[in-house]
Amino acid sequence: MAKTIIIGACGQIGTELVLELRKKFGNENVIAADLKDECPAVLENGPYQKMDILDREFVREYIITNEIKVVYLLAALLSATAEKNPDFAWKLNMEGLFTILDLAKEKHIDKIFWPSSIAVFGPTTPRENTPQYTVMEPSTVYGISKQAGERWCEYYFNKFGVDVRSIRYPGLISYTSLPGGGTTDYAVDIFYQAKLNKTFSCFLKEDTALPMMFMEDAIRGTIELMEAPKENIKIRSAYNLSGCSFTPKELSEEIKRHIPAFEITYNPDFRQAIADSWPMSIDDSNARKDWGWKEKYNTEKVVATMIEHVDVKLLSN
Numbered sequence: 001m002a003k004t005i006i007i008g009a010c011g012q013i014g015t016e017l018v019l020e021l022r023k024k025f026g027n028e029n030v031i032a033a034d035l036k037d038e039c040p041a042v043l044e045n046g047p048y049q050k051m052d053i054l055d056r057e058f059v060r061e062y063i064i065t066n067e068i069k070v071v072y073l074l075a076a077l078l079s080a081t082a083e084k085n086p087d088f089a090w091k092l093n094m095e096g097l098f099t100i101l102d103l104a105k106e107k108h109i110d111k112i113f114w115p116s117s118i119a120v121f122g123p124t125t126p127r128e129n130t131p132q133y134t135v136m137e138p139s140t141v142y143g144i145s146k147q148a149g150e151r152w153c154e155y156y157f158n159k160f161g162v163d164v165r166s167i168r169y170p171g172l173i174s175y176t177s178l179p180g181g182g183t184t185d186y187a188v189d190i191f192y193q194a195k196l197n198k199t200f201s202c203f204l205k206e207d208t209a210l211p212m213m214f215m216e217d218a219i220r221g222t223i224e225l226m227e228a229p230k231e232n233i234k235i236r237s238a239y240n241l242s243g244c245s246f247t248p249k250e251l252s253e254e255i256k257r258h259i260p261a262f263e264i265t266y267n268p269d270f271r272q273a274i275a276d277s278w279p280m281s282i283d284d285s286n287a288r289k290d291w292g293w294k295e296k297y298n299t300e301k302v303v304a305t306m307i308e309h310v311d312v313k314l315l316s317n
């Protein structure tokens with residue numbers, strides 16, 4: 001069994017990806033790695049390694065010595081946090097990728113997953129049903145780093161045969177761990193506040209539509225992409241992937257069906273400009289055609305599942 005590592009494992013995606021991969025491949029074969037001293041309790045069912053992806057020599061040595069063949073590289077600064085620290089965001093989001101791509105180029109690694117984002121699109125991109133191939137002029141440091149990362153992934157595939165696969169995730173909605181500083185985080189935070197206080201102050205305007213996806217769909221899509229036969233993967237930059245799409249007002253109306261007293265107010269901040277530069281909905285027909293992608297969660301199902309499972313105790317961990 002080839003060993004797998006998830007770097008950035010303690011975050012919103014990593015936590016659930018590690019658990020799902022361990023179910024599939026066995027706890028001992030899936031290593032969680034992150035900058036944090038300790039992993040969350042939920043990941044204590046398998047190996048954990050403290051690791052700074054920016055420590056290139058340590059990462060190389062660890063992966064080569066432990067004969068790790070599959071890498072999911074998730075460590076990054078997300079859109080809102082990156083705008084506050086652009087120099088470091090560029091460094092973190094790019095240097096780690098080169099470390100892993102180079103290991104694959106040297107044949108130490110067989111397969112890489114590296115996530116891209118809807119942030120690769122920008123204000124000049126058609127915003128409705130955004131195509132796979134279109135104008136891409138991202139206006140955030142996060143989007144610029146994801147677009148550059150996509151170009152490098154495709155380059156390493158074309159030049160060196162590196163088997164790297166990627167998805168342009170939309171905003172991800174989950175209840176196992178909290179989101180890490182993105183513009184779409186409101187669509188998770190809203191459920192905690194709805195349960196705690198029955199009110200929510202939204203940092204986006206009521207009519208700001210954004211593409212979103214439930215985490216279970218995102219994890220399933222990621223594993224399906226990674227397991228698809230190599231010849232089916234026609235896109236080596238990153239695949240568009242769509243789940244559902246809604247505005248804060250539409251989301252709050254759906255929440256009200258479960259919590260009738262829920263009230264939302266709108267107090268847009270710097271994240272509004274980021275959201276305004278991103279697509280409202282995504283055309284993911286290439287992913288459907290190439291490797292059979294299909295989402296399971298629409299907005300109604302996302303809301304019902306979040307209302308059932310969100311545990312406000314997570315806020316105090």
Ligand code: NAD
Nearest residue numbers: 008010011012013035052053075076115117169171172180
């Ligand atoms: P997150 O912020 O929740 O988690 C990132 C994890 O990386 C954290 O646990 C953090 O401790 C770790 N990390 C940070 N710096 C590190 C370093 N130097 N070395 C090792 N680990 C480090 O992020 P997430 O939401 O899980 O996103 C994971 C990836 O998916 C990112 O590349 C992000 O851009 C991408 N993505 C996420 C979303 C989303 O909605 N969550 C959408 C599109 C793309």
Ligand code: SER
Nearest residue numbers: 078079117182183184
């Ligand atoms: N959810 C992410 C963000 O808002 C999109 O990449 O940054």
